[in-house]
Amino acid sequence: MISPQLEVRNLRKSYDDGRIEALRGVNLTINAGEYVAISGASGSGKSTLLHLLGGLDVATTGEVLFEGATLGTTIDLDEYRAHRIGFIFQAFYLLPTLNALENVQVPMLAMSDSSGTRAERAEALLRELGLEHRLHQYPNELSAGERQRVAIARALANHPSILLADEPTGNLDSVNSARIMEILTGIQKKRGMTLIIVTHENDIANAAPRHIRIRDGRIEP
Amino acid sequence: MPSQLSFAGFAWKNLWRRRLRTLLTLCGIGMAIGAFVALVGFSRSFESEWLRLYSSSGTDIAVVDKNFMNSSVDQGVVAKVRAVPLVEEATPLIFNIMDLTPEVNAIVFGWLDDTYEFNSLTFTSGGRFHNGKPEAIIGDTLARNLNKKVGDPLEMQGSTFTVVGIFHGGTALEAGAVILPLDQMQQLSSMQGKVSGVHVHLRPIPAGETQEHYFKRAQAAIEAVVPGLDAQLASDRATNNQFVDLAHAVAWGTSAIALFVGILGIANTMAMSVFERTREIGILRAIGWKSWRVMMLIETEATVLGFAGGILGIGAGWAGLRLLAYLPKTNIFVSATLTPAHLLESMAISVLSGIIAGAYPAWRGAHLSPIEALRHD
Numbered sequence: 001m002i003s004p005q006l007e008v009r010n011l012r013k014s015y016d017d018g019r020i021e022a023l024r025g026v027n028l029t030i031n032a033g034e035y036v037a038i039s040g041a042s043g044s045g046k047s048t049l050l051h052l053l054g055g056l057d058v059a060t061t062g063e064v065l066f067e068g069a070t071l072g073t074t075i076d077l078d079e080y081r082a083h084r085i086g087f088i089f090q091a092f093y094l095l096p097t098l099n100a101l102e103n104v105q106v107p108m109l110a111m112s113d114s115s116g117t118r119a120e121r122a123e124a125l126l127r128e129l130g131l132e133h134r135l136h137q138y139p140n141e142l143s144a145g146e147r148q149r150v151a152i153a154r155a156l157a158n159h160p161s162i163l164l165a166d167e168p169t170g171n172l173d174s175v176n177s178a179r180i181m182e183i184l185t186g187i188q189k190k191r192g193m194t195l196i197i198v199t200h201e202n203d204i205a206n207a208a209p210r211h212i213r214i215r216d217g218r219i220e221p
Numbered sequence: 222m223p224s225q226l227s228f229a230g231f232a233w234k235n236l237w238r239r240r241l242r243t244l245l246t247l248c249g250i251g252m253a254i255g256a257f258v259a260l261v262g263f264s265r266s267f268e269s270e271w272l273r274l275y276s277s278s279g280t281d282i283a284v285v286d287k288n289f290m291n292s293s294v295d296q297g298v299v300a301k302v303r304a305v306p307l308v309e310e311a312t313p314l315i316f317n318i319m320d321l322t323p324e325v326n327a328i329v330f331g332w333l334d335d336t337y338e339f340n341s342l343t344f345t346s347g348g349r350f351h352n353g354k355p356e357a358i359i360g361d362t363l364a365r366n367l368n369k370k371v372g373d374p375l376e377m378q379g380s381t382f383t384v385v386g387i388f389h390g391g392t393a394l395e396a397g398a399v400i401l402p403l404d405q406m407q408q409l410s411s412m413q414g415k416v417s418g419v420h421v422h423l424r425p426i427p428a429g430e431t432q433e434h435y436f437k438r439a440q441a442a443i444e445a446v447v448p449g450l451d452a453q454l455a456s457d458r459a460t461n462n463q464f465v466d467l468a469h470a471v472a473w474g475t476s477a478i479a480l481f482v483g484i485l486g487i488a489n490t491m492a493m494s495v496f497e498r499t500r501e502i503g504i505l506r507a508i509g510w511k512s513w514r515v516m517m518l519i520e521t522e523a524t525v526l527g528f529a530g531g532i533l534g535i536g537a538g539w540a541g542l543r544l545l546a547y548l549p550k551t552n553i554f555v556s557a558t559l560t561p562a563h564l565l566e567s568m569a570i571s572v573l574s575g576i577i578a579g580a581y582p583a584w585r586g587a588h589l590s591p592i593e594a595l596r597h598d
Contacts, residue, residue, distance in 0.1 A: 056507055057592040081591075082509025093504045093595070097234040098226065105226040107508040115225040136224065158509065 004029035005162070005194055006053060011062035013048050013217075018060075022048040024217035025062070032161065035188050035195045037208035045217040046198045047166055053196065054087055054164045055080045082110050086155030088184075090167035092147040094139040100126060100150045101135045107157040125153035129183060145176030152183060162194040163187070169204065181207070232521040235494070243526070246490040250530030251537055253476075253483030254571045258538020260472035262563055263545055267554050268465045270394045275455035277341040277391035278420070281436065283458045284311075284443060284450055285418035292417045294450060301446045302419050307439045309424045312336040313416040315406045319377060321399070325366050325549050327359075329377070329399045331406025337422055342395065347371035347386030352402045358386035360396035366549040375399070378409055393546070397553020421452070480574060483530070487578035491523050495586040502586050503594025512587040519583035520576060527575020531568040538567065 008028040014021045022045045030036055040046040051057040052064055055077040064071045071080060081087075094103050104122035113121075126135055129149040139147055148168060155163060165184060169177035181204060188195040197204065205211050213220040236243045275283070284302055285292040294313075302311040315331035332338060334352045342358075350356035357375050359367070364387045369375060375382045382401065390396035407413050421443065426435045436454055443452040459465070495502070505515055539559060546557035 051592055054507075056595070057590070078506075078509060078511040081507065082511075085509075087507050089507075089595075093500070093507075095501055095504065097238045098231070099224070101224055102226040102231075106231070106505070107510075109226065109228055109231065110510050110514060115227055119225040154508065 005032040005034075005067060006030040007065040007068075008049075008053070009063050009065070011049070011052060011064065012060050013045070013052065013057070014060045021217055023052070023059075026214075026217070026219055028212070028219065030194060030196065032194055033188075033192045034210060035185065035208050036197070036210045036212060037205040038196065038198045038212045038214060039200060039202070039205035040214035042200070044214045046214045049214065050164055050166050050196065050198045054085050054162075056087075082107070083158060084161055086158070086160035086163045088148070088151050088155050088163065088165040088168045090170035092139070092144075092151045092171070094147055094150055094154075096139055099136045099138050100131060100142065100146075100153075103139070103150055104153045104157055107154060111158060122153070122157065125156055126150070129153050143176075144172050145179060148172065148176070148180050149183065152180070152187070156187065160193070162196065165195070165197045167199055168197065169199070169201065177201075177204075228518070229521060229525075232518055232525060235498070235518075236522050236525060239494070242490055242493070246486050246526055247530050247533055249486035250483040250527060250571060250574060251533030253479040253574070254531050254534020254567055255537030255541060256479040256534075257476040257570060258535055258559065258563070258567045259541030259545065260476050261469075261567075262538060262542045262559050263551075263554075264465070264468035264472035265560070265563060266393075266542070266546075266556055266558055267468045268460055269558070270392045270554065270556065271459035271462065271465060272456060273392040274394050275459050277395075278338040279340060279422045280338070280420040280455045281423045282421040282439060282443065282452050283418050283455055284421060284447060284452050285458070286450055293412065293415050294418055296414050296416050298447045298450065299416070299419050302421060302443055305439075305442050305446055307423055307435075307442055308421055310337045310422040312338060312420050313403060313418075314338070314420060315403065315410060315412060315415075315417045317406075317410055317417075319399075321363075321367065321375070321377065325363070327363055327397055327399050327553055328394055329401065329406065329409075331401050331403040331410075331416075333403050336420075338420065341391050342388040344386050344388045347384070350385050350400070350402050353404055354402065355380065355382045355405060356385045356402065357382040358388055358400050359384055360390045360398050360553075361387055362390075362393065362396035362552055363399065366397070366552070380405075380409060393552065393554060393556045420455075480570065484574045484578045487523055487526050487530075487575055488582065490526070491519060491579050491582035492585075494522070495519060495582045498586075499589060499594050499597035502589055503591050503597065506589070506591035507595060516583040516587035519586050520579045523575040523579020523583070524572055525575070527572045527578070528568070530575070531571030534571060535564055535567055 008026055011023050011026040013023040026049060038046045052059055055071050058072055066075055069075045071077060101122050104125055105118045108118040129152060131146060131149055134142060134146055169180055172180060184195060199205050286294055296313055299311055299313045302308055312333055317329050318326055319329045320326045334349055345361055350358055359369060369384050371384055371387060373384045375384050423439050426432055440452040502515055543557045545551045
């Protein structure tokens with residue numbers, strides 16, 4: 001039997017000495033190459049779940065397993081984020097002092113590739129996302145849609161097997177939202193990657209082959 | 222070829238985004254290193270001048286009492302030292318520092334008119350003085366400072382001397398000195414029958430004997446005939462005297478304070494930078510940077526500040542030392558020379574200052590929780 005790529009066991013996350021419970025015992029399995037949408041109201045715990053899946057945060061109790069190995073114990077979280085995960089955020093989170101090409105190279109600085117190889121790969125990714133004419137623009141010179149495309153290129157820089165997107169269209173108009181979703185699903189299919197999107201937009205959530213709803217820190221049946 | 226991003230280039234871009242703050246920090250560390258270069262350079266130059274003063278005159282051993290600044294030895298010991306078989310020549314001398322004008326002071330020596338120490342001087346005009354006469358010879362730097370030439374009167378402590386010679390000294394200390402006949406200096410210093418010490422030039426080292434062994438033997442032989450006095454190697458006397466120790470202490474003390482302030486400046490800049498870039502540090506952690514790599518980035522930025530501050534400081538310190546070697550008040554003590562070792566040491570201290578100053582901000586930045594950092598406003 002093939003183990004799931006990601007497995008969540010009785011995951012709980014609380015803040016403020018347990019007074020706030022963001023997740024209340026979540027169990028979940030996600031297979032390699034799946035496209036999953038997680039939706040829920042604000043404060044439902046969907047972003048918290050995504051952060052735990054991506055190794056950005058640690059659970060209060062319970063565990064997250066990647067290919068059968070527990071995050072934070074068997075697998076180092078930094079290594080996991082560096083090699084297995086690509087993050088895409090609602091606010092893009094590009095570094096303002098670097099141009100598009102340089103922003104995409106930042107994750108690769110942690111690798112042993114030569115600077116020439118890094119730059120060539122970054123350029124190829126940006127070309128793939130239709131930004132070949134914006135390589136040397138700084139984030140403040142790019143439109144919101146272009147910034148998110150740079151962020152997607154950056155997320156793909158280290159060949160991750162899982163893309164985690166936290167409200168990737170939250171700061172975009174409808175035209176750009178559709179474009180970004182088209183790009184993300186296209187990448188997921190073309191590369192056979194696992195794509196997990198957190199969204200509060202029903203259209204996006206319902207378009208995913210698998211839709212998980214979270215309410216008050218629990219997955220709705 | 223697309224533009225390549227290197228680790229160092231990333232660090233530099235982070236520094237350059239706040240140009241004014243970076244430049245002000247560079248000025249701070251630059252001034253600190255400049256003070257170190259100039260002050261420690263001054264004190265080392267002073268020490269080096271003492272060393273050259275002894276070596277250029279051919280003095281191997283100095284016979285003094287144990288107190289360098291106020292050494293006072295009975296002049297009668299000169300004959301006893303001269304009688305030691307290993308001694309080629311022994312000459313008494315007095316030295317002191319005196320104000321010649323409110324702006325100009327000088328080291329004043331009292332010599333015999335036939336001392337071997339004249340061999341290190343080259344007269345540019347005039348010649349030697351004569352024992353028993355109110356005559357003086359002065360170094361060319363001092364002559365320039367005082368605008369004196371041969372035949373001019375020189376007022377010292379209420380007495381008038383005639384300048385009979387101007388010499389080019391081998392060292393800044395000589396070039397800025399006044400040399401009087403020993404008896405005149407004894408009168409001027411109220412040291413009749415006393416001298417500051419006796420300088421000794423030894424006979425050639427016998428074949429088969431090392432210099433170290435020969436000098437030790439000579440020291441022992443001299444101390445045997447003048448009990449209670451020290452026969453010190455000239456090199457030891459030059460480097461371990463109270464003038465030099467005082468100069469070193471002042472230089473290092475002042476430099477340490479300046480360096481402390483400079484380190485605080487870099488630490489403040491890096492702490493501010495880490496605070497302002499908390500979210501960016503969270504982004505770096507989110508995309509897979511390990512905490513040690515974040516630490517390295519911040520430390521690299523601090524080290525770049527230290528390095529650039531070092532270059533700036535060495536330039537400023539060199540200019541400061543040149544100024545000290547030019548001003549009449551100080552040019553008699555130093556020459557504007559910086560050794561490669563001192564420059565290397567200054568750069569190392571500057572870089573080390575950067576590393577020390579960046580340590581805590583780097584540690585703090587590296588240990589931020591990625592998610593907390595991303596949530597930072």
